Amino acid sequence: MTLSEEDYIKIIYHLGKGDQGTVSTNAIAEKMETKPSSVSDMIKKLSEKGLVNYKKYQGVTLSEYGLKVALSIVRKHRLWEVFLVEKLEFSWDEVHEVAEQLEHIKSEKLIDMLDKHLGFPQIDPHGDPIPSKSGEFKKSIKRLLNEVPIGKEGICVGVKDSSPPFLKFLDKNKIALGDSIFVVDKEEFDGSLHIKIRDVDIRISDQIASNLYLRIIE
Amino acid sequence: MTLSEEDYIKIIYHLGKGDQGTVSTNAIAEKMETKPSSVSDMIKKLSEKGLVNYKKYQGVTLSEYGLKVALSIVRKHRLWEVFLVEKLEFSWDEVHEVAEQLEHIKSEKLIDMLDKHLGFPQIDPHGDPIPSKSGEFKKSIKRLLNEVPIGKEGICVGVKDSSPPFLKFLDKNKIALGDSIFVVDKEEFDGSLHIKIRDVDIRISDQIASNLYLRIIE
DNA sequence: ACAAATTTTTAGATTTGCCTAAATTTTATT
DNA sequence: AATAAAATTTAGGCAAATCTAAAAATTTGT
Structure with missing residues (x-):
């Protein structure tokens, strides 16, 4: 997965949250700070890769696989946020930008060990739950x-x-x-x-x- | 700086090390696992940005500015290696690949605080010295x-x-x-x-x- | 020194992710 | 229901970083 693909998946996840309903092209474009036409391109690609369910003009939802990917990115993001606050003395409002970068680092062992190092936290510094390795998480x-x-x-x-x-x-x-x-x-x-x-x-x-x-x- | 540019700068640094002599296109291509023609393109770009000194067919050296950039990347790489070994129980031979990714994270505060968290280490897990924030380092x-x-x-x-x-x-x-x-x-x-x-x-x-x-x- | 071999550069394509402008589909309004 | 407005997609292009093939410069070998 490319960096950009991961960003799209994460944004579709956040926008579709709660009812996990369909997400509009425009909404994605706004969050991605890009144009709707670019979003159309990317959605097509994600759809071909099986990450989203897509019918023209009908918006997208994450596929089961896409949801798994999204949760793994969210997990990484939130674990890094805990790290920044607990270990590096960042304040809770400084962590987002950096975690946004760190969430793309690819290494399963890194995340497993980070999780352990942090004492398997359940919530991040904003109080949001951290998905488990297998993708479950508490509300x-x-x-x-x-x-x-x-x-x-x-x-x-x-x-x-x-x-x-x-x-x-x-x-x-x-x-x-x-x-x-x-x-x-x-x-x-x-x-x-x-x-x-x-x-x-x-x-x-x-x-x-x-x-x-x-x-x-x- | 793009990710790719940073990789080139780091490789030119390592290849030119010791005598800080000129580095050949072929040598860079081999390390980057790419073709010499691609290297030519990139060198031209780096030269226009003032990161390297370059004369056609004569190889490249890092400019003063390029050297500063290289040292900052090396610093980040080695600090992350220390982190992985000291805090996440990685063994010294597992760290390189992950540090290769982490070295590209952009946040001055992150590196400053990581340095502090690790107790301002002078050497990485392979025994190589860690450049200071200002770019000096001991042999x-x-x-x-x-x-x-x-x-x-x-x-x-x-x-x-x-x-x-x-x-x-x-x-x-x-x-x-x-x-x-x-x-x-x-x-x-x-x-x-x-x-x-x-x-x-x-x-x-x-x-x-x-x-x-x-x-x-x- | 000069031909052969090697290295390096140029030229022309390709892919990814983005853009603008125009066309199409859906939704809202009257 | 017809039309206006909004949302979405398509078409055609651009920049970054790569590639292959071919041309140019440098180095090597005798």
Whole structure:
């Protein structure tokens, strides 16, 4: 597969996501920052290679094979994002561009070992799930931290209350977007939480927890 | 710079190495696994871009700018090799092909942070020196371990005595090609060495040390 | 030194991925 | 339902990097 082919497959995957419905030529052209006529050319090629199902003027869907390819690219992209954040101190909003390049590196062993090196992460720094080697992956959902079950881990993806005092609190406690938070325990009495963040255990009140969005798996 | 241009620059660098003399079209063609006519085309392009000095039928040399580009590619290649061996458990003879791909990733921050993550290594798993960010680098030389000065580190690149008992000894002590060895101290009395390998301190006799080749810096 | 052998370059095609412009099909509007 | 608008495809070309075949320059051998 060429670099360009991989980019098309990935974009078709993302556009067709959810209902995995058909994707229009124009939509692909916009994402690829190219012209619809170029997309037509490429779709024909991908169709001949069995990566997409295609009928003229009717849009495309990924074939079973195409989906497998797409998931493998997504897996690589997200594993590299974890690497950049966890090992190279990138922030969650700097990783995309570089991961976009790294996802095209071809070596099965590289990805297997990277996965192992990172401790087989389930989610990337944006809270999106990482497909397994065989292409399965859990759906991710957004939940308020106080609604996350004990024993689950999630990525901090947003706040409900964006007032300065709350943001200051987060800053003081070194809680930032993109941080991975693990819910260790919950106090029945007052709903306060015992969480683990950056390998540090801290306690936060229910009031805080009910204003922080996490993205969790399942 | 395109991928292909980078490959040409790197190959011209390696072929012109040492005396940094002129490199022939045929030699480049062989290394690139392409035809001399294709090389002529590309050389013309590289020359127009100011990366090489070129006179028809007279071979090429890297320009000052071309050399800088070459060194930056070599730096990336070797840092990735260190990463693969040190962090992902690749063996020294598996890394080349993957590093060949990784060296083309474009992100200054990525390389800076990778360098830091790896502890600013000076040599790659084959014992070759890693150019600094600004393009300087030390020459590497091959020395018998017993001739390596105290406080220096090197990569195990070969044996003088390749008899089964010696190889068995190396195996038993987990000393393998590609391992990094740091000379902690030397016993004046019998010439025995105190070395650090894979973060473990061991002591070896002069007889052993005088049959192991290291590649060291300076 | 000069013919033969080798190396290098040029000329003309090919492939990939893209483009513009024009034609075609589908969708939306009245 | 007919036509206007939008989406999609086709046709014809371009640039990058390669190829084969042939021409030109250099090097080698005697």
